[in-house]
Amino acid sequence: MPKKPRAVASAPVHNLSQGQPDASSFPRNAWSASTRRALAAAPNDAFGPGDPQGRIELRTALVDYLARVRGVRAVQERIVICAGFADALRLLFGGGVLRGTPAVEAYGLAFHRALLAADGVRTVPLGLDDRGTRTEDLAGQRGVRSVLLTPAHQFPIGGPLTPARRNAAVDWARERGGVVIEDDYDGEFRYDREPVGAVQALDPEHVVYVGSTSKSISPALRLGWMVLPERLVDPVLAVKGRRERWTSVVDQLTFADLIVSGAYDRHIRRMRQRYRERRNRLVRALADQAPHIEVAGIAAGLHAVLRLPAGTEAATLKAAAWRGVSLDGLAGFRHPDSPVHLEGLVVGYATPSDHAYAAALAALCEILPPSS
Structure with a gap:
């Protein structure tokens, strides 16, 4: 039937x-122009099996862009291209790169919590007030080795994490040997004041910085990046496997050209x-x-x-x-x-x-x- x-x-x-x-x-004309230039300039090996770390052209472009716009301290060897923040969570927790119970903000995307729960990862919430997430409460959380934050613009309540609480999160990560996972989902869009820099700049060895094009261009691209502490690069790449499975090489090359040309x-x-x-x-x-x-x-x-x-x-x-x-x-x-x-x-x-x-x-x- x-x-x-x-x-x-x-x-x-x-x-x-x-x-x-x-x-x-969506910047159709600029994207099309960048695609044409990127395809014309791409070496032949770009069209073989995809590098799980991502195209060198994009990682190199991101080093300059993220430093200039978000204050991120990065080298291309520590950048891994992914399909967005959800993909980053799957790689970090579903692949066992990070273990233990992560702390999360009291309000956030249920979708992200569900992804973690599907991999058997339980989350504990941190308190929230008019100065943002209470990162000072991390010290009292037993078994917690990582924390997910949206420090530039708390999602969904809004407002940046105060400098004192940014420092508290990084100090906790240093003392505990833990990791802050920074979701910089809309960091380019500030209207009434200077942009708030990335927490990652405070300690690149204890912060995983994650960004994407989902808010800046389109979620349909499924294009994101992680800037990792050195010790996490190889474990993340091991989880990804020998080939890139999700993120288009042509989109990576196009986005790299979009950045370098100034069109982005x-x-x-x-x-x-x-x-x-x-x-x-x-x-x-x-x-x-x-x-x-x-x-x-x-x-x-x-x-x-x-x-x-x-x-x-x-x-x-x-x-x-x-x-x-x-x-x-x-x-x-x-x-x-x-x-x-x-x-x-x-x-x-x-x-x-x-x-x-x-x-x-x-x-x-x-x-x-x-x-x-």
Whole structure:
């Protein structure tokens, strides 16, 4: 008996989901030009079995770019190309490179926690307050040898980790012989102040720095990188195996050319301006139509958090679904064992195309709870 075709979920009328750049802004012309140049310049061996460490052209380009833009201290020998942060987690924990229980932030992607759980890795949450994740609590965690942080822009709450807490995390890693895993998921997008540098620069031997193109260009590329302590390079490569299985060599060469040619910097500047204006329009709309709603986490990134009155998040999400507005509530990001309970909406203001943004903002304001 033939199987019934799988039902395809209908797209939301207004997509304000977090974690997605504006897909209509993919730099098609610049990417095509870089692909042509990269293919013309590539040596013949580029089209053989892929090097699991990644193409030397991309690793070399990243050394300069990451130092200049994020303050990362790297050499190409310590960079391993991967398919994004989730792939980095699989390599580090699923492959047994890192052992023991990792500490994580009280609020973060449930998807990442699920990946770890699938490999039998239990996580413990750290507390969170208005100064970020309480890294000073690491000292009291028994059996913890690593910690996952989003220090430049805590996900999803927002805000950078304070200098004191950055130092506390690195000091703990040195004393414990542990590792800080730094997820720099949207470090290029800061709007109201100078960029916050990478924690990795404080101690490259105790921080694994992970970045990707998922927010800056597109998650469809599946292109990321790890800057590793020297002692972890060979173990990670052993887990990857003899050949690259996930990340396209052509995409690696293209991205390397995009960086070296300056086209990537131009794209980032253009998108930073566009997303800043999107954020400003969100803030103005809320000030006009819902001044009782507090907006947080807006100094950087591609999303904002709308703080809601206690007991209103579930009803607001139900109203959003009825109105055709796709967004997330904070409850979906809370670690099950976290002592912290917050209510709010995570609004991805980068996701809609320009022509759809005004209607999405109007629909968002309609579903917010009234002032008490």
